Amino acid sequence: MSGEIHPVDVLLRRLDDELPAPAYEHPGDAGADLRTTVDAVLEPGERAVLPTGIAIALPDGYAAFVHARSGLAARCGIALVNAPGTVDAGYRGEIKVIVVNLDPRERVVFRRGDRIAQLVVQRVEKVRFHEVVELPGSARAAGGFGSTGGHAAVSIPAAGQKDSSVPDREGQ
Numbered sequence: 432m433s434g435e436i437h438p439v440d441v442l443l444r445r446l447d448d449e450l451p452a453p454a455y456e457h458p459g460d461a462g463a464d465l466r467t468t469v470d471a472v473l474e475p476g477e478r479a480v481l482p483t484g485i486a487i488a489l490p491d492g493y494a495a496f497v498h499a500r501s502g503l504a505a506r507c508g509i510a511l512v513n514a515p516g517t518v519d520a521g522y523r524g525e526i527k528v529i530v531v532n533l534d535p536r537e538r539v540v541f542r543r544g545d546r547i548a549q550l551v552v553q554r555v556e557k558v559r560f561h562e563v564v565e566l567p568g569s570a571r572a573a574g575g576f577g578s579t580g581g582h583a584a585v586s587i588p589a590a591g592q593k594d595s596s597v598p599d600r601e602g603q
């Protein structure tokens with residue numbers, strides 16, 4: 432049984448009225464796509480802060496998160512430096528997207544109006560911090576960063592980089 436979805440009302444200002452407002456591409460999408468208002472060329476490794484031409488007023492208890500688009504990531508190596516970017520409920524400025532070109536060889540060209548990222552609006556909890564001397568115990572305790580093992584990936588030196596732990600042919 433599917434319950435009825437009640438959208439949350441969010442006030443939106445378009446700072447560039449030639450570009451469309453952010454929109455969900457399909458019903459059920461979590462993210463509404465954001466567009467750049469400017470052209471940009473990113474060389475390999477280069478980053479840029481791209482304006483989107485929109486400002487919003489979220490209700491208290493909500494935040495919006497700027498996420499990468501998987502197509503741009505997979506095809507062009509575009510990531511967000513601060514992924515995901517956090518837009519606070521009280522922020523009234525223009526939403527910006529901090530993109531980086533992670534492709535080692537190809538430059539990426541954005542044109543004004545291109546969809547560069549997506550905005551996901553979520554409820555967020557406000558917590559009250561209670562400082563204590565000792566935290567209660569837990570099964571995980573301080574284990575993290577691979578403490579459970581089972582990682583299939585291994586690191587090997589990149590092409591052209593000598594690995595001193597592996598004898599080279601001359602040394603054998």
Ligand SMILES: O=c1ccn([C@H]2C[C@H](O)[C@@H](COP(=O)(O)OP(=O)(O)OP(=O)(O)O)O2)c(=O)[nH]1
Pocket residue numbers: 497513515516517518519520522525526527528529
């Ligand atoms: O990808 C992003 C991230 C942030 N912001 C805007 C909205 C957010 O409310 C504000 C501040 O973001 P954040 O708190 O991440 O940045 P900061 O470096 O801590 O700045 P501040 O000292 O202003 O909080 O900047 C964006 O437009 N895009």
Ligand SMILES: [Mg+2]
Pocket residue numbers: none
């Ligand atoms: Mg901050």
